[in-house]
Amino acid sequence: MNDESRMAVVTGAGSGLGRAIAMRLARRAHAHVLAWESPATLTGAAAAPFSVKQSSAGAGDRPCAFRRAPAAANLGLRGRGTACILRHADRPDPSKGVPTMKPVSIRSFACASFAAWAALLSAGAVAQDVIRIGAPLPITGALSPEAKKLQNGMNLWMETANKAGGIKVGAKRMKIEIVPVDYQSNTPRAVQATEKLVTQDKVDFMFSPMGSGATKAASSVSEKYQIPTIAATASSEQVYDQGYKYLFGVYTPNQTLTEPLADLVKKQAAGVQRVAILARNDLFPLAIAQEMEKSAKKRGMNVMYFEKYAIGTLDHASALSQIKSLAPHWIFATGYMNDLILIKKQMADLGIEAPVVTMIAGPAYKEFVSALGKGAENVTSAAWWHPAVRYKGKDVFGTTENFNKLFRDKYGLDPDYGEASAAASGVVLQLAIEAAGTTDKKAVREQLAKMNTMTFFGPIKFGPNGQVDSLDPPVFQVQKGTQVVILPAAIKQGNLQLGVK
Amino acid sequence: MLTLQILANGLVLGGLYACIASGFSLVWGVLNVINILHGSFIVLGGYLAFYAYGLLGIHPFLSILIAAPLFFALGYAMQHTLINRMIAAPVLLTLTLTFGLDLMLSNAMLATFTADFRKLTLDPPLGTLAFGTIVLPVDRLIAMVLALGLTGLLYLVLSRSRIGRAIVAVRMDREAAALMGVNVKRVYAITFGLGTLMAGASGPLLAMIFPISPLTGPAYLGKAFVICVLGGLGSVPGAMIGGLALGVVESFGSLWFGPEHATTLSFVLLILILLVRPEGLLGRKGYA
Numbered sequence: 001m002n003d004e005s006r007m008a009v010v011t012g013a014g015s016g017l018g019r020a021i022a023m024r025l026a027r028r029a030h031a032h033v034l035a036w037e038s039p040a041t042l043t044g045a046a047a048a049p050f051s052v053k054q055s056s057a058g059a060g061d062r063p064c065a066f067r068r069a070p071a072a073a074n075l076g077l078r079g080r081g082t083a084c085i086l087r088h089a090d091r092p093d094p095s096k097g098v099p100t101m102k103p104v105s106i107r108s109f110a111c112a113s114f115a116a117w118a119a120l121l122s123a124g125a126v127a128q129d130v131i132r133i134g135a136p137l138p139i140t141g142a143l144s145p146e147a148k149k150l151q152n153g154m155n156l157w158m159e160t161a162n163k164a165g166g167i168k169v170g171a172k173r174m175k176i177e178i179v180p181v182d183y184q185s186n187t188p189r190a191v192q193a194t195e196k197l198v199t200q201d202k203v204d205f206m207f208s209p210m211g212s213g214a215t216k217a218a219s220s221v222s223e224k225y226q227i228p229t230i231a232a233t234a235s236s237e238q239v240y241d242q243g244y245k246y247l248f249g250v251y252t253p254n255q256t257l258t259e260p261l262a263d264l265v266k267k268q269a270a271g272v273q274r275v276a277i278l279a280r281n282d283l284f285p286l287a288i289a290q291e292m293e294k295s296a297k298k299r300g301m302n303v304m305y306f307e308k309y310a311i312g313t314l315d316h317a318s319a320l321s322q323i324k325s326l327a328p329h330w331i332f333a334t335g336y337m338n339d340l341i342l343i344k345k346q347m348a349d350l351g352i353e354a355p356v357v358t359m360i361a362g363p364a365y366k367e368f369v370s371a372l373g374k375g376a377e378n379v380t381s382a383a384w385w386h387p388a389v390r391y392k393g394k395d396v397f398g399t400t401e402n403f404n405k406l407f408r409d410k411y412g413l414d415p416d417y418g419e420a421s422a423a424a425s426g427v428v429l430q431l432a433i434e435a436a437g438t439t440d441k442k443a444v445r446e447q448l449a450k451m452n453t454m455t456f457f458g459p460i461k462f463g464p465n466g467q468v469d470s471l472d473p474p475v476f477q478v479q480k481g482t483q484v485v486i487l488p489a490a491i492k493q494g495n496l497q498l499g500v501k
Numbered sequence: 502m503l504t505l506q507i508l509a510n511g512l513v514l515g516g517l518y519a520c521i522a523s524g525f526s527l528v529w530g531v532l533n534v535i536n537i538l539h540g541s542f543i544v545l546g547g548y549l550a551f552y553a554y555g556l557l558g559i560h561p562f563l564s565i566l567i568a569a570p571l572f573f574a575l576g577y578a579m580q581h582t583l584i585n586r587m588i589a590a591p592v593l594l595t596l597t598l599t600f601g602l603d604l605m606l607s608n609a610m611l612a613t614f615t616a617d618f619r620k621l622t623l624d625p626p627l628g629t630l631a632f633g634t635i636v637l638p639v640d641r642l643i644a645m646v647l648a649l650g651l652t653g654l655l656y657l658v659l660s661r662s663r664i665g666r667a668i669v670a671v672r673m674d675r676e677a678a679a680l681m682g683v684n685v686k687r688v689y690a691i692t693f694g695l696g697t698l699m700a701g702a703s704g705p706l707l708a709m710i711f712p713i714s715p716l717t718g719p720a721y722l723g724k725a726f727v728i729c730v731l732g733g734l735g736s737v738p739g740a741m742i743g744g745l746a747l748g749v750v751e752s753f754g755s756l757w758f759g760p761e762h763a764t765t766l767s768f769v770l771l772i773l774i775l776l777v778r779p780e781g782l783l784g785r786k787g788y789a
Contacts (some may be wrong), residue, residue, distance in 0.1 A: 140608075141718050144616040181770035281761055312720055314711065315748075317510035318755035318763065323537050325503050337618045341712045345620070349638030371620035372713060 011393070037131050045196040061178050091096065121196055122420050131167055131174045131439060133180070133429070134197030134227075136209040136218060145337065145367075146210045146418060150232060152411055153422025154178055154207060157430075158408060161396045168431050170437040176426075179203055187214045194218040198225045204439055205229070207425055211234035213283040219247045228432070228445045230425040233418060235384070236287040240465040246441075248448050248466045250384075250457065252473060254284075255291040257360065257382040261475050262295035265330065265498070270497050274358055276328035278319055280335035288360055289334045296330070306329060309486025324351065330356040331500075337362050339372045346376050349500065356380060357500035364416050364479055376478045378500045380486075385424075385457055387418040387473045388485045393455035395427040401428060416433035424457035431455070507752045515748025516645030520706060523652045523727035525701025527659075530735010533592055534584060537599040539700050539725055540718030541606045542572065546704015547713040548614055551621045561621060561705040562647065568701040576697025580690040588689060594624045602606050604719070610715040618712040621705075627654050627754055636639060644706040649741065656737040657697065668692050672735055676758040692727040731771060733781030742782055746770075 018491050062325050066451040094329060114304040135154060137147040137361060152381035158176045166173040181203050183190040190209040197203045206222045208215040208231035217233035223231040223244045231239065235251035275296045279289030293303050304326050307319055320343070323331060340362035347357070387404050397403040403423065408414040415423075432447040434437060452461045452470075475487035477497060481498045484494040507634050525539045550564040550572075559567070561686035583602070657666035669679040671688045680687050711717060724747070732743025747767055754766030774781065 042784060142610070144611065145618070145714075148616070259692050278760070293610065308759065309757050310725075310762075310764060313760065314720055315510075315514050315726065315751065315763075316760065319760040321503060321506045321510060322756065338712050338714065338717070341618055341620055345710070346638075348626070349629060349636075349641065351631075351636045367619075371622070371626065373620060373622045375622070397524050409766070477522045 014442045022104065022117050023119065032311070045233050046140075055185075056209060058172040066272055080369055117118045129172065129174050131204045131205070131433070132168075132177045132201065133201035133207060133224050133426075134179050134194065134201060134205045135207040136190045136193035136197065136214075138185040138190075138214075139182035140179070143185040143210050146233070147182075149416065150207075150210060150420040150422040151180065153232070153415070153419040153424075154287075154408075154426055156407060156410055156419075157396070157423040157426030159410075159432055161426070164396055168434045169439055174439070176430075177185055178207075183209060183214075187217050189202045191221055194221040198222065198227055203227070204441070205429055205444070207422075208234060211284055212239050212287070215247075215249075216241050216283075218241070222246055226441055226445075227439055228429070229447060230429050232421040232425040235467075237465075238283070238285055238287070239466070240463075240467040241291055244448075244466065246445055248428070248462050248468075250421050250428060250460065250471075252384060252466050252468055253473045255295065256473050257288065257384075257475075258291045258295040260473070261358065261380065261382050262292075262299055262301075262474060264487055264496055266299045266301075269329075269355055269498055272329040273302055274328040275301050275303045275330045275332065276323045276326060277303060277307075278316070278323065278331070279306075279308050280339055281308040281310055282335075285336070285360075286289045286333035290336075292332050292358075293380050293464075296332075301330070309335075316343050320346050320350050320352060324350055328353065328354060330358070334360050335362070337367060339364065344372055344375055344379065353499070353501050354496045355500070358382075362369065364417075364476070364483065366413065366416070369478055369481055369483070373481075375501075376481075378477060378479065378497050380475065380477045382473055382475045383417040384471060384473045385420045386483065386485055387414050387416075387420075389458065389474060389491055391454060391458050393427070393454055393457070395431060395455045397423070397427065397456040400456045420457055424455060424460075427455050427457065428460055431460075441481070464466065502634050503756070506541035507578070508749065509635050509637055509750030513641045513645045513748070514752065515709065517703075517707060517744075518724055518728055518748050519652050519741040519744030520648030520699070520703040522725040522732070522744050523737055524696035525657055525705075525722075525725040526729045526732070526735055526740040527655070527699070527737065528632045528693055528696035528754075531731060532580075532588065532595075532689055534595045534693075535592065536586070536693075536696060537596065537603040537722065538606060539580075540720070540722035541603050541610065542576075542700035542717070543695055543704045543707060543721050544713065544715055544718045545606070546572065546611065546701035547708035547711075548610070548704075549701070550618055550708045551713055554621055554623075556768050561709055562643070564649070564705040565702045567583070568705060569698050570744060572701025573698040575694075575696040577690045579692035580660075581686075583694065585686060585689060599603035602735060607715045607718055614715065616716055618714045621708040628679065629667070632683075640709045648703060648706055651699065652737060652741050654771030655699060658695070659737060664688070664691060668695075674708035681783055696742055704750070725734050727767065727771060730781060731774060733783040736781070736783045738765065739781055739783035747783070776783070 042146045047213060138144060139147045139151055158178050161167060162175050165177040180190050180198060181193040181197055183193040196208065197206065206227050206229040208229055208408050210233055212234040215231045216239040219229060219239065224247050226246055229247050231247060231249035233251065234249050235254050237253050239245065240249060263353065277289050277292055279286050296303050305323055305328065309316065309319060333340060340359045358380045360381055361383065363376065363379050364383040369376045389400055393399065397406065404415060409418065431453055432444050432451060435447040436443040449462060459470040460468055463469040472488050474485050476485045479494055479497060485492050486496050487496055520694065524612065525536060528534055530537045546568050550561040553559040553564045553567065554561055585596065586597050623640065630637050630639055630642065659668060667683045667688050668732050670683055671685055675685055728740055728743040728747055731746060732739030748769055750765045750767045755763035758765060
């Protein structure tokens with residue numbers, strides 16, 4: 001009962017343990033207790049089959065549908081809590097051995113208990129000044145490093161916003177509470193976790209699970225219950241083409257990563273003609289590889305090799321030997337951290353060199369560079385955000401520099417795009433709630449749909465399908481052990497270097 | 502030429518697979534315990550090598566010498582104190598026990614090392630060896646030789662030493678071995694210790710090649726299962742042949758059907774072997 005918006009029903013509250021528990025709960029501020037009492041323990045109670053005592057010190061004006069019983073003061077309640085004691089008449093008085101009151105009909109019992117509940121629920125709604133956001137996260141299992149990043153980002157937003165007083169809803173400020181549930185890196189469980197968060201935990205808003213696949217699966221649940229949901233890490237268009245109205249994503253479509261990259265290579269490395277693509281057979285890695293194929297073909301390049309590898313592949317030597325025999329100019333590999341570290345290591349093992357090597361998504365993370373050392377040199381990549389971007393936002397973080405600073409202060413590391421997008425999801429939701437001036441889900445959804453604002457993450461405006469279409473994702477390259485932004489021109493820190501060993 | 506390169510890739514990979522599987526196969530064959538912990542032991546050995554190299558500058562090849570006695574002691578103690586209590590129980594119960602222990606170990610590793618993928622990168626790197634147009638990475642080559650050496654050593658221990666004969670005897674007939682004066686409980690503990698040693702010693706070898714993370718344990722375990730069934734349970738030469746076969750078949754599967762289906766061919770082979778020779782390539786009632 002540390003949550004003031006919850007209720008408790010205590011049976012057998014007339015004496016002993018039950019009574020002690022009921023009183024302890026009721027003494028807490030804002031705790032609402034529905035206690036069930038047998039008649040024997042109430043002295044001088046009214047003759048009605050049921051009577052409800054309400055005793056509250058401080059907030060005695062809470063609505064209660066029932067007549068006050070005279071013995072209420074006996075409970076000696078302190079604090080601002082409310083206790084309703086529902087008295088049950090058809091149990092024999094153990095001290096006398098005979099029933100003292102007439103048995104009660106089921107109907108009157110049901111009416112009484114329903115009315116008591118209704119009174120308590122309405123009291124609970126008034127007391128609530130917390131906005132609860134559900135977050136299904138892959139805290140354990142293969143995606144647990146990603147979950148850590150998402151949590152870092154969303155927790156930083158929650159703490160920063162709460163420190164500033166919370167989210168401004170009309171005239172008052174409401175604190176934020178993120179409710180995480182572990183879905184064990186298992187997409188079907190992500191759907192269950194979402195269902196649980198909505199139906200049992202009664203969250204007000206949702207953050208999506210990790211990645212395009214799980215986001216798509218879970219979005220059907222939040223759509224069904226009309227819960228505005230922000231997706232931090234879903235970019236594939238297949239997530240947003242379902243006609244859903246309550247799903248909003250802060251990543252631009254995949255081709256916004258490959259198009260500028262292909263432009264840059266075409267412009268600065270005219271000799272690049274032969275392209276080899278190796279993709280993890282997984283929703284996002286495969287989708288971005290297909291975009292790469294389109295971007296390359298559009299520019300007259302020759303895609304000589306396009307193959308998929310299975311999730312969990314331990315050895316890429318065969319595929320890479322084949323790629324080597326084709327002598328491509330541009331090797332484009334997609335996957336996650338484990339895959340890409342292994343692929344890059346095996347490329348070096350087989351003596352594969354190429355003017356351009358691009359990997360998505362891995363080089364944006366520090367782990368990639370520290371794991372490969374010199375092997376990571378000159379690998380290019382693109383992401384939706386980079387700590388080098390500079391925006392002046394209207395959100396709780398304000399500038400990108402301030403977000404970077406707060407992140408470093410808290411975690412001792414520079415933020416990467418996954419962490420930033422998780423914080424940005426919170427920021428977007430906060431801005432929408434504040435613009436709506438209410439936590440009403442439909443009103444917040446309307447504000448999200450027409451949002452056109454600036455954040456530390458970049459300009460945010462959602463397209464008609466709910467996917468952001470206003471960001472200009474940076475292209476970067478690992479140079480001397482750090483990620484250097486080479487596009488867009490406004491924030492670039494260096495130029496494209498050719499030659500990857 | 503590509504075919505030769507793929508064959509070489511496959512053999513080198515197969516050597517590593519043999520090393521992954523031999524300890525697992527030994528424990529399964531002798532104790533009839535499916536040791537789910539095996540993958541996590543390999544990862545733990547990898548972390549040992551990673552930190553020994555990063556903090557103390559100890560070369561991973563030398564880490565094997567440190568890992569071997571440590572993991573033997575760990576395995577011996579674990580069998581002696583925990584698994585021996587369940588050893589007479591049906592195989593599903595010991596599997597559940599090691600599954601539970603594995604959950605504890607891998608979550609302890611997650612808490613200690615985090616799930617970040619790390620890589621043991623030698624400085625300077627060992628480079629590559631070129632035979633004509635065939636290129637082989639030196640670290641993989643050495644790892645394969647050491648892996649096969651370790652597996653061979655295990656084979657020698659089993660076939661030549663007194664304790665090895667005792668292990669084989671227990672594997673063949675536990676009651677008869679006990680009647681002949683073999684201390685079965687001790688043999689079990691030593692066998693489990695040897696299996697753990699093989700896992701711990703292959704950790705440093707694999708750490709030079711694969712990224713290290715507590716999450717990679719199940720991948721190693723999966724390979725060990727396939728190789729054991731392919732090569733024959735409890736047989737060290739079987740694990741070696743099974744490992745090499747799997748490495749080569751996967752490599753050609755990837756070449757012929759695309760990397761997406763690298764494992765398709767190996768599982769088709771596995772099904773065929775189960776149909777034709779359910780005891781595995783080198784499996785038989787006897788052992789070693």
